[in-house]
Amino acid sequence: MARVWIEDRATQRDYVAAMEKWRAAKKAGGKRAEPGRWRVRWYGPDGKPKALTCAKLPQAEKEQQALIQRLDKGTYRDPKQGKALVSEVAEQWFGSLRRPGERTKADYRELLDLYVLPKWGTWPVASIRWEDVSAWLTELCKTPGKRGRVLSPARIGKTHLVLSMVMKYAVKTGKISISPATDHELPQDDDDDDHVYLTHAQVADLVDAAGQHGPLLLVLAYCGIRWGEVSALKAGRVQLDARRLRIVQAYTRKRGGGVLLKDVKNHEKRSVPVLASLVPDLKPLVAGRGRDALVFVGKDGDVMGYGEFRSAVFDPAVKAAGLGDLGLTPHKLRHTAASLAIAAGADVKVVQQMLGHKSAAMTLDVYGHLFPERLDEVADALDIGRAAALAARTALAA
Incomplete structure (x- = not known):
């Protein structure tokens, strides 16, 4: 003792x-x-x-x-450690970040400065109670944000995440024993991100309407990679013989303009399957080109910007294909890729790898409703096994 x-x-x-x-x-x-x-x-x-x-x-x-x-x-925990102000702990936490990319760190910094520090900066970390954080979240749900609009559930969730990481740092550095930012009920989007699931025929209509940019839409709709990943795809990573795309880098927009090349989201480098029927569409884009050449480029021959692609290619193609009422975006073609793969019989681990999700649980959270009910399939398989065992036992008894 x-x-x-x-x-x-x-x-x-x-x-x-x-x-x-x-x-x-x-x-x-x-x-x-x-x-x-x-x-x-x-x-x-x-x-x-x-x-x-x-x-x-x-x-x-x-x-x-x-x-x-x-x-x-x-x-x-040393009681004196708990007297450290949240502003001090937050700066220590932010300075310790090593894995997040430049864009993610900029997002954290913005949320710290706009919402976390104005509320909690002068509080000693040990003085914050669970109910204080709960009341703050309720306030965020009801009060317009710094830009005059009510914060979206996603924005509130990210703001809470930043405070949670600051408090977790306080726990790990011995300033408090328990984080007051855990186990809170967060608001949810009712629209389920407006998922759009195109059919094969609708994808074909969209690809035809996009003309020379059709292969890019085929990759988005059937490989399920993100816009930043497809815009950074290099010829040397298109393995047509093996029917794979090697996804290792992505472009992200920088605040103030321009793009930045970084590791893929969650650092989940992966290989993505390519349909055999897509190989003829991709072959002309990589034939005779250097390994480091971008497969898809903008009108100036450099990185294709998202805004340029939306205004000049994607939105006109969506309208021409008669899909204008679906709220379709390039990112939502990931939903189409996932739904078509699941309908074709892909299991959750395959879909997870294709999309680059951090875990299969995340894939199930987003697309679990698309996986077919397999209880009868399991029961039928058990019946076959049971019948075989009973038949063997009867044969031995005879």
Whole structure:
């Protein structure tokens, strides 16, 4: 058991002197609290002596028992660490980030400056309670954001994520024992991201309407890769003999203009299958070109910008194909790729790899409703196994 003891300061010189000053100040009308007579003492996990002064003995005994439990269970945190301001901890957390790309870090920085620090910056990390965070989330749902519009569920979720990561950093660095930002109910989008699932015939109509850019739409609709990934696809990574696309990099838009080449989202480098029927469409785009040449380029021969593609190619093709009422975007062709693959019998792990999701659970969260009900299939397989076992047993008995 951890050693935590209570010290009576009644006869200690510094306490006696402090009491004399307090009595004189009280007689003069002062309202300062009486000096604490009882001091709880202990040694922290670092071996250094610690102390906490209390005015009353029952309070000191309560603190003593709490400290013994935390020290024995390994949940002890130095009370002084919890006095660190959220603004200080947030900057330490942000400075420790190593994996996120430039765009992601910029998003974190924006949310910190717009929503997290204005609310929590001056709070000591140990003073934030779960109910404080819950009330803040409710406020975010009802109050217009910095741009004058009510925040979307996704924006609120990302803002909460940033606070959660700051609090997690505070836990890991010993400032608090439990994060107050966990287990909160977050708002959800009712429109399910307006998923659009095109049929094979609708994809064909869209590809025909796009003319020379048809192969790009075929890749988006049947390979399911993201816009940043397809715009960064290089000829050396189009493996037509093996019918694979090697997805290792992606372009992302920089704040203020321009693009940045980075690793794929979640650092999930992967190989994506290519339909045999797409090989003739892709072969002219890579034949005789250097390994580092971009497969799909803009009108100036450089990286194809998303805005340029939408306005000059995609939106006109959507309208010409008679699909203008579906709210279709290049990104939503990922939904089509997933739905067509699932309808063709692909299991969740195949769809996960194709789309580059971090986990199969994420794929099921988004597309689980598209997977066919397989309970009867399982029951039928069990019936076959049971019948075979019974037949074998009957044969042995005969």
